[in-house]
Amino acid sequence: MSDLEIRPTTVEDLPAVVAMLADDPLGTQRESPDDLTPYLAAFERLANDPHQLPVVAVRGDKVVGTLQLTIVPGLSRRGATRSIIEAVRVHADERGSGLGTQLIEWAVEESRHQGCSLVQLTSDATRTDAHRFYERLGFEASHVGFKKSL
Template identity: 80%
Template sequence: MSDLDIRPAALNDIPAIVAMLADDPLGAQRESPDDLAPYEAAFRRLADDPNQHLMVAVRETRVVGTLQLTIVPGLSRRGATRSIIEGVRVHGDERGSGLGTQLIQWALDESRRQGCHLVQLTSDASRTDARRFYERLGFTPSHVGFKLAL
């Protein structure tokens, strides 16, 4: 995959990112590709925060994958910094190509570079393929998650 470039997302990547976020049963219920204004506002907030890394994988000028890496300084675990991987998506015609592994490897390498001691991620319980993918990469299920809509 030498023709692949993993780079920070740009504002003009937002339509492709949102399309990937919406391209599954869960995302189709919560994403709105027809109204990009809230995504563009969120992008600006992310771009202003040095602990946020919204990345895209680009092949031949086409955005084919994305993820967000958040660096979180903390006091627990003896003051350890951790990272959180979110919003991992691979374009439908790229699934199974190894691209997801390359994106996660980028996130792990960047987490190490930033001095993180722990990497966390969550995946919806209904995404059984994603769970197998993350476990194959060495992640272990360890916590019960809770959400509260505000």
């Protein structure tokens, strides 16, 4: 896997990133890879926020994975900074290759580098395979999450 590069996402990467976000049963319902307009606006907001680290994994010239790391300063836990890992996706051709592990390990190490004392993530309740994957990497299911659509 030495030919893998994890680097910041660029606007040119967006079609591949959005395609990966849409490439599962949940993503098919909520993503629209045929219209990149909302993703371009969102990417501009991310690019202008130093607490947001969207990255891609690239092998050769192909985007094969992605995630977003958010750094969150806070008052709780004695003023601890935490990170949140979101939107982890691995291209279908790469699933089972260890790429997901490399992405999460990168995010944990970058969180340390950013001074975080806690790394957290959420995973949809239906993604049981993902839950086992995160547990194998040392994450613990510790909270119940709630959402409200606006």
